[in-house]
Amino acid sequence: MAENNEHHDGHDGGHHVNYFAIYVALIVLFLISVAGPEIGERTGWRWLTLITAFGIAIVKARLVINNFMHLKWEKRIMKWLLTTSLILMALFVAGVSPDVLNHEGTNWDNTAAKEATARGLSDEVEPGEVITEVATAEAGTFSAEASFNTVCATCHGVAGDGTGPAGAALDPAPANFTDPAFWDERDRDRITTVIRDGAVAVGGSPLMAPWGPLYNAAQLEEMTDYVMSFRPGG
Amino acid sequence: MAHAKPLATLRSATGIPTGRLAVWWVLASEVVIFGGLLGSYLMHRIGHPEWAEAAAHTQTWIGALNTFVLLTSSFTAVLAHQAAEKGNGKEAAKLLGFTILGAITFLIVKSFEWANEISHGYTITANTFWSFYYTAAGLHALHVIAGAIIMGVVAVDAYRGRELHRVELIGIYWHFVDVVWIFLFPLLYIAK
Numbered sequence: 001m002a003e004n005n006e007h008h009d010g011h012d013g014g015h016h017v018n019y020f021a022i023y024v025a026l027i028v029l030f031l032i033s034v035a036g037p038e039i040g041e042r043t044g045w046r047w048l049t050l051i052t053a054f055g056i057a058i059v060k061a062r063l064v065i066n067n068f069m070h071l072k073w074e075k076r077i078m079k080w081l082l083t084t085s086l087i088l089m090a091l092f093v094a095g096v097s098p099d100v101l102n103h104e105g106t107n108w109d110n111t112a113a114k115e116a117t118a119r120g121l122s123d124e125v126e127p128g129e130v131i132t133e134v135a136t137a138e139a140g141t142f143s144a145e146a147s148f149n150t151v152c153a154t155c156h157g158v159a160g161d162g163t164g165p166a167g168a169a170l171d172p173a174p175a176n177f178t179d180p181a182f183w184d185e186r187d188r189d190r191i192t193t194v195i196r197d198g199a200v201a202v203g204g205s206p207l208m209a210p211w212g213p214l215y216n217a218a219q220l221e222e223m224t225d226y227v228m229s230f231r232p233g234g
Numbered sequence: 235m236a237h238a239k240p241l242a243t244l245r246s247a248t249g250i251p252t253g254r255l256a257v258w259w260v261l262a263s264e265v266v267i268f269g270g271l272l273g274s275y276l277m278h279r280i281g282h283p284e285w286a287e288a289a290a291h292t293q294t295w296i297g298a299l300n301t302f303v304l305l306t307s308s309f310t311a312v313l314a315h316q317a318a319e320k321g322n323g324k325e326a327a328k329l330l331g332f333t334i335l336g337a338i339t340f341l342i343v344k345s346f347e348w349a350n351e352i353s354h355g356y357t358i359t360a361n362t363f364w365s366f367y368y369t370a371a372g373l374h375a376l377h378v379i380a381g382a383i384i385m386g387v388v389a390v391d392a393y394r395g396r397e398l399h400r401v402e403l404i405g406i407y408w409h410f411v412d413v414v415w416i417f418l419f420p421l422l423y424i425a426k
Contacts, residue, residue, distance in 0.1 A: 019316065023309040030305060034298050037424050053420035061413045068312045068409045075250050078258050085262040089269030093277065100277040113281070116362070120284020213359075 022067045029056050029063075111165040112154050119150070142219050144226035151211060152227075160230035172205050177230035192224045257403045261410050264377075268414050271373065272421060275366045279421075288363035290426050291356060296347045297423035300340050301415060307336025308412040311385075311405040318392060318401035326401045327393035330385050333408065337382035344375055367422055374418060377411045 036052025039045070066072040071079065098105070103113045149158055155167035155174040162176035175182055193201055198210035215223060246252055279285050314329035348368075358368040381404070388404045391397045 019309065019312050023305070026305050026309075027302070030298075030301055033420065033424065034294070037426070041426075049425065053424040057416050057420050060416045064308060064409050064413050064416070068308055068412075069406050074258075075248060077248055078250065078255075081258060081262050082265060085265035086269065089266050089273060092266075092270055093273035096274075097277050100274070101281045103281065117282055117284050120282070120287065120361075 017067050019067070022063055026060055026063055029060050032056060033060075109165075115150075115154075142222065144219070144222040147214075147219075147223065148226050151214065155207075160227070170207050172207070174208075177227055178232060180232050183231050188224060188228060191227050192220060195223050195227070196220055251399065253399060253403050254406070257406050261407070264410060264414075268370075268373070271366075271370055272417060275370060275421060278362065278366065279425075282362070285363045286426060288356075288361060289422070291351075291354075292367070292423050293347060293350075294423045296343060297419050300343050301419045303336050303340045303343070304412045304415050307333045307340070308409050310336065311408045314392075315402045315405045318398040321395075321398065323392045323395040323398055326398065327389040330389035330392065330401065330404075334382050334385050334389070337378050337385070340378055341375065341382075344371070370418060371422065374411070374414055377414070381408050381411055 033052050033056040036056070037049040040047075040049035040052065071082075099110075103110045103117070148156075148160075153164050155162075155164040155170060156177065157163040157167065157174075160177035161179075162174040164174060167174035190202060194204065194208060195215075196210060196212035198204075198206065199208035200206050201210070211223075212220070246255070248255060250258075279289075310329045310332040314326045314333065317323075317325035317329060356364050358365055385404050385408070388397070388400045392401055
């Protein structure tokens with residue numbers, strides 16, 4: 001134990017924190033952080049939600065870090081180490097934020113993000129229902145073309161030629177269904193398998209994800225038909 | 235002295251005991267891991283107004299219950315540290331036991347919560363909000379599991395009066411796990 005005693009020097013034994021009082025303060029702050037947004041929602045004061053949610057989180061974190069983790073009494077170099085981490089994190093966020101927060105810039109256009117936003121906001125129904133609906137859509141409302149344009153065209157392009165906006169960055173590049181060479185060694189069964197289980201199932205790239213859960217058997221057939229329709233000459 | 239400890243555990247250039255220095259190093263890297271993840275979430279959340287609809291489906295009261303559980307477990311962890319400072323290994327072990335109980339409660343609540351959400355179709359692939367939701371909370375849950383296991387090891391030693399300084403070390407880690415949840419709670423459950 002002798003080697004353990006050194007770390008008591010001017011440290012642990014010395015500070016008299018009333019841990020119970022800190023705990024009570026944390027619980028009180030926690031209750032306010034739950035109650036605040038409830039009030040904010042009813043009164044329409046969104047600022048109240050944000051202040052109680054994030055302002056209180058910062059206060060709580062400080063209480064824990066200073067009093068439970070004893071950072072308040074820690075050597076200064078430790079505070080600098082942690083501050084460095086926080087600065088690096090802030091640099092990362094600041095660096096990528098223009099690309100994430102905006103969906104277009106002078107020379108670029110994030111069509112995938114725009115589509116996702118438009119699709120999400122245009123849904124009149126509850127999101128939960130949307131998901132169930134896609135998963136178990138009745139045959140009447142299902143359109144292979146619409147589904148292709150939403151799910152597949154991001155990479156494969158609306159024209160099926162592999163030039164979707166998200167596909168440009170992929171390696172290997174997304175398949176071009178309008179290329180006769182593509183069809184040399186592919187048949188209908190293989191297309192169905194790849195849509196359902198992903199290209200990995202046939203030894204291809206993991207970038208072509210499995211979409212099986214989105215479609216029932218009949219819809220999978222329709223999707224295959226639609227992809228086959230890009231084949232030159234029928 | 236039959237089994238001498240490595241020199242690095244006996245000296246300290248910074249004046250901070252090596253074990254505690256190591257824990258802080260781990261946490262400094264964790265700050266960047268969780269900070270990067272939560273920062274990305276926050277930016278996407280602001281850039282994608284449609285996420286509000288998905289976020290409205292997280293269950294606030296379950297998140298609140300788990301917040302309470304983790305805050306309480308942090309309290310028992312710091313009490314365990316206090317007991318270890320006084321050389322009371324048995325008391326420290328008992329309090330660490332309560333903390334482990336908190337970790338287990340947290341994980342049980344979380345598994346019911348996730349099972350319920352997944353059965354309603356809110357899976358990790360449902361949309362990007364849910365991807366972030368499961369990734370952030372899942373990474374945090376892995377830290378809870380790791381913490382609980384290490385606390386078990388430390389508690390067994392502490393009960394026998396050995397390596398009492400480790401009670402503080404695992405405590406610092408555990409409080410960090412608590413702090414991460416303090417931010418996850420408003421991000422995933424409250425700001426809707």
